[in-house]
Amino acid sequence: MTDDSHLMFEIAGLALHSLNGTLDEIGLQRLEALLESNPLAVEYYQEILWTFVGIKSMKGISCLQEVSNSVLGREFWQVMQQQEKVAPPVEITETEEATSQELIRKVNYPPKEKRKLSKFSIFMLFNTAAVFLFFIYLRFAPPPGGVEVVTLIDSINAKWADLDMPMHKGTRLSTGNERLLLREGCAELLFDTNARVIIEGPAQFQILADDRIELDYGNIYSSVPKDAIGFSVYTENAKVIDLGTEFAIEADFNGNTQLHVIDGKTVLIVHGQSDKKGITVSQGEAKKIAADSSEISDIPCDYDHFVRSIDSQAGMVWRGENLSLAGIAAGGDGIQELGSLASLDPVKAEYVESTADVYVRTNNTYNLTPDIKWLDGVFVPDGEYGPVQITSSGLTFDCPDTSGIFTHEIIAYKGSIANQHETTPPVIIDGQEIVREPILMLHSNIGVTFDLQAIRDAMPQVDIRSLKAMGIPTTESTFSEFKFWVLVDGRIKYEREITGYVNRGPVSFDIEFGPQDRFLTLVVTDTLGAMDEKNSEKGSNVPAYASDFFYLINPELCLTGNSERSSSESERRIKRMP
Amino acid sequence: MDKKDIKIEHKVFIGLLVPNQTRIQAFILTLVPNVNDAEDIYQETVSMMWDKIDTFKMGTDFVAWAVTIAKFKVLEFRAKQKKSKIQFTDKIYETIESSAGSKIHAVQDRLDVLKRCIWELSEQEKDLLKLRYDLDLSFQKISLRIGKTAPAVQRTIAIIHSKLALCARRVFRQEGLA
Numbered sequence: 187m188t189d190d191s192h193l194m195f196e197i198a199g200l201a202l203h204s205l206n207g208t209l210d211e212i213g214l215q216r217l218e219a220l221l222e223s224n225p226l227a228v229e230y231y232q233e234i235l236w237t238f239v240g241i242k243s244m245k246g247i248s249c250l251q252e253v254s255n256s257v258l259g260r261e262f263w264q265v266m267q268q269q270e271k272v273a274p275p276v277e278i279t280e281t282e283e284a285t286s287q288e289l290i291r292k293v294n295y296p297p298k299e300k301r302k303l304s305k306f307s308i309f310m311l312f313n314t315a316a317v318f319l320f321f322i323y324l325r326f327a328p329p330p331g332g333v334e335v336v337t338l339i340d341s342i343n344a345k346w347a348d349l350d351m352p353m354h355k356g357t358r359l360s361t362g363n364e365r366l367l368l369r370e371g372c373a374e375l376l377f378d379t380n381a382r383v384i385i386e387g388p389a390q391f392q393i394l395a396d397d398r399i400e401l402d403y404g405n406i407y408s409s410v411p412k413d414a415i416g417f418s419v420y421t422e423n424a425k426v427i428d429l430g431t432e433f434a435i436e437a438d439f440n441g442n443t444q445l446h447v448i449d450g451k452t453v454l455i456v457h458g459q460s461d462k463k464g465i466t467v468s469q470g471e472a473k474k475i476a477a478d479s480s481e482i483s484d485i486p487c488d489y490d491h492f493v494r495s496i497d498s499q500a501g502m503v504w505r506g507e508n509l510s511l512a513g514i515a516a517g518g519d520g521i522q523e524l525g526s527l528a529s530l531d532p533v534k535a536e537y538v539e540s541t542a543d544v545y546v547r548t549n550n551t552y553n554l555t556p557d558i559k560w561l562d563g564v565f566v567p568d569g570e571y572g573p574v575q576i577t578s579s580g581l582t583f584d585c586p587d588t589s590g591i592f593t594h595e596i597i598a599y600k601g602s603i604a605n606q607h608e609t610t611p612p613v614i615i616d617g618q619e620i621v622r623e624p625i626l627m628l629h630s631n632i633g634v635t636f637d638l639q640a641i642r643d644a645m646p647q648v649d650i651r652s653l654k655a656m657g658i659p660t661t662e663s664t665f666s667e668f669k670f671w672v673l674v675d676g677r678i679k680y681e682r683e684i685t686g687y688v689n690r691g692p693v694s695f696d697i698e699f700g701p702q703d704r705f706l707t708l709v710v711t712d713t714l715g716a717m718d719e720k721n722s723e724k725g726s727n728v729p730a731y732a733s734d735f736f737y738l739i740n741p742e743l744c745l746t747g748n749s750e751r752s753s754s755e756s757e758r759r760i761k762r763m764p
Numbered sequence: 765m766d767k768k769d770i771k772i773e774h775k776v777f778i779g780l781l782v783p784n785q786t787r788i789q790a791f792i793l794t795l796v797p798n799v800n801d802a803e804d805i806y807q808e809t810v811s812m813m814w815d816k817i818d819t820f821k822m823g824t825d826f827v828a829w830a831v832t833i834a835k836f837k838v839l840e841f842r843a844k845q846k847k848s849k850i851q852f853t854d855k856i857y858e859t860i861e862s863s864a865g866s867k868i869h870a871v872q873d874r875l876d877v878l879k880r881c882i883w884e885l886s887e888q889e890k891d892l893l894k895l896r897y898d899l900d901l902s903f904q905k906i907s908l909r910i911g912k913t914a915p916a917v918q919r920t921i922a923i924i925h926s927k928l929a930l931c932a933r934r935v936f937r938q939e940g941l942a
Contacts, residue, residue: 189930198926202918204797206903218856228863232794233929236871239790240878247882247894412785412803415810416778427774429814430807451811453774466811639904702904702914 194230196220201234243413332362335396336375342496342503343371344387365392365402372493372503381417381428382409386493394420407434407448407492424475427453427464434492441477446487448494448506449746456480500644511653511741512624514560514636516598519644520743524624527599527606530555532564532592532632548590548631554578560644562635566592567709577635577705581676586669588711594629594735611660613737623740630668630712630734639704641743648745652698653706655741659684659734668734671709672697684736685713692739710736777817780826781810787871788830794864795838795857805841809834831868835861874932881931889924896921 200217203209209217220227241247336359346353347367359366359375368387375383378396385391389404399406400420410417410428417428419435421443426435431450437443445454447467455464456475465482467473472487495504502519509520516528517537531538535553548566552575555561567574569585576583594610601621603612610627612619628634638650657670672680672695679697699706712734788809793802812833813820820829842851852860882890895906903914903921910917 189933191926191930194926194930195923198922198929199919201797202922202925205793205799207798207800214852218853221856221859228859230929231860232864232867233874233932234925235794235797236790236874237878237925237928237932239786239793239871240875241882241893241897243786243789243875244879247890247898412789412806415781415785416774418774429810430803450807453814466815468811639908701902704904 190226190230193220193224193227194234197227197230198234201231202238205235205238332360332393333396334358334360335378336360336393337378338373339376340374340496340498341371342498342501344373345369345371359393361393361395365390368404372496374496377414377417379414379417380411381414383407384493384496401435401437403437403439405434405436405492407494408432409494421475423457423477423480425455425457426467427455429453431469432494433467434488434494436492443475443477444472444485445475446472446489446492448487448489454482456482495645495648497644502644504645504648506745508654508742508744509641510624511636511655511738511743512598512600512626514641514743515596515626515634517558517561519559524598524600527597527603529607530558530564530596530598530634532566532596532634535564538595548592550590552576552578560637560640562637562640562705564596564635565633566590566631567633567711568631574633576633576673576676576707576709579705581705583671583673583676583678583707583709585709586711588631590631591712592629592631594627594632596632596634597627598624599627600624611735613658613660613739620737620739626708626738626741628670628708628710628736628738630710630736633707633709635705635707637704638699638706638743645745649701650699650743650745652696652744653741654696654744656692656694656739657682658692658737658739660737667713668736669711669713670736671707671711673705673707673709674699674703675705676707684734696744708738710734777814780820781813781830784827784830786875787827787868788834790871791831791864791868792834792838795835795861796841796851801841801845805834805837809837812837827868831865835865873936877932877935878928880935881928884931885924885927889927892917892921893924 197217197220200209200213200220203213204217217231221231338353338355338357338359340355341353344353345368347369349366351357353373367390368385370387372384372386375385377383381397383399384407386405386407389406390402391404391406392400392402394400397414397417398420399418402422406419408417408419408428409432410430412430415428415430419426421435421437422441424443424445426433426445429451431452432448433450433452434446434448435443436446445452445467447469449469451466451468453464454467454473454475458480465473470487472485474483474485475481476483489506492505493503494506496502500519502521504521507521510518510524511520513520513522513524515530516524518524529538530536533549533553535555536557548568550568550571552563552565554563562578563576565574565576567583567585568588568590570587570590573582574585575581597607597610599606600623602619603610613625614620641650642648653672659668667685669681669683670693671678674697680695682693684693789802789806792805792809793799796802796805809830813830816833820826842857845851851857882893885893892906895901895909896903901909903917906912906917907914
């Protein structure tokens, strides 16, 4: 019976799409039609999933060398294109064993000769054997202090105490009696079982085994993949067994233990109790175990307290917080607190002392910002001459006609605006200016594009889930008429027209990203020709775009598992606005 | 109870789970072919297995017991996601479940053969698998790295998977395995 390689290939394509979460309704219908009409398709479908599971379970394609440039080879891709049409099966050659068996014939051995060894030869033989065994022992004997089971893979500002060996990237750590004291800073450890742990000092700990660590005091965050289920953390009064998850533990000097489960599930066992009395603690839950009484109490799960990722090259310490888009617009990483006001010129594509209230015309180009961390570029949108380029890859946007003028740069700030920028009105809600949240202010006509892929490259362990923000036009009683757009890879994901005199209610949005989405663009466009009638009556002839202020309050890129945060006080006040 | 006793108790559960987790994961993935959903269901299955470990009799078929729990968790998932996610119809689901359940013990044999089939791939094909699975790069990242479009990368990896699956079937037929 021969297999149907075309059918197998079609099933493989559909199944892999499904595994990645990219199978649409039409694809699913096609897959179901195949499975329903052909029993062979069901077998093929299982085989494909088993190959997927098999490869994932192997912990590495063990017969590969270093990834070479071979994948760039044109010939390889031409062959793949041909095979897409035919997809022939892989030929398995006969094993050497099977081949050699056919060739085994009767062998005539020569008669044994008696050999005599002199006393000297015997002496040398024993000596050689002893030396050989000694070197074997040196090579394979466990080092003093235990077995190496952990690698130090990164650290930031780490200061270790009382160590005989240097601690740097690649240092191997052993089990044994030695307790390690991290006086300050953070260290990232990778166990041989693939469990990853970040320790924040001051902390004292001991490696117990390739799946076990004891924390005397300090903070520890663990990320445990499926194949490391069972990884355990011991403290003075508790033990936590992982069931495939992310969790964090704080052990204080008094012996109290806190467990916070960021994702997945764990089992918490208090010392003195059997494993069966362990309690399951799940995502979003946290428990405290008191030192003296071993009583367990519920506490709020703190997503932002523990260091979850470090990158010494980027100087980054991430505690799970979302990334501030205002902070990124100011040239930062969105984690550090926003410092002084940043004013980004959309034509010069650089930070400037504000030139607000000077009418500057667009240069009709997309202006790259290669020196600004996670920005792609900036522009002044005007659709008069056709679609407007909005990304470095050439994506365009069918922008409406605008005046082609901008009067205010892209402004990112925090705190009272009066001390920082003369001509930008404050955002006032319930009689109070918003000062605690970072704000990204966009005035028509402005466009700014963020590079999500650059963020992913810098933080590969993180998944950017969505953009979450509240937007509010100026709260002063001026006339404004503009439109706000959010685009992802050139596709409109959100648009809102703002028009009128008095306070308008806030707008809020939560835009999800796919794993392939790269460019996030925010655009504010004026309404060409609109005039401020109120001021026109007074003869001031003020164009309507003069008051097109749009404030994004605390715009955030929500990262993995972070979208369910509670709102800040300012966000709650804004939500209460009519 | 001291630390040594705690270690033995949980070690029994882990000792049963770890050698069989690939089979359980394969079963779940066959019914819910989405990596993220299958992972969630697997975690919940393991959690429920831990809670109910007292109901498992040592010496009996651990995988069969685990699969019973996994089926329950998959059905729970399907009921919850009925409106929000596209998923197999009940008829297709039953067909796949029946087939997957009867072949669960063949998974390990398949995986052993898979290693031989991977060995026979070209170096370029192995390189591509390594980029995808060892380095865990998305199709987009691979495409940026090698200068091809993401859909082209995805199609090529589908070809490699289909080659491996056909190879495994061929070996089984040639060697007269079940």
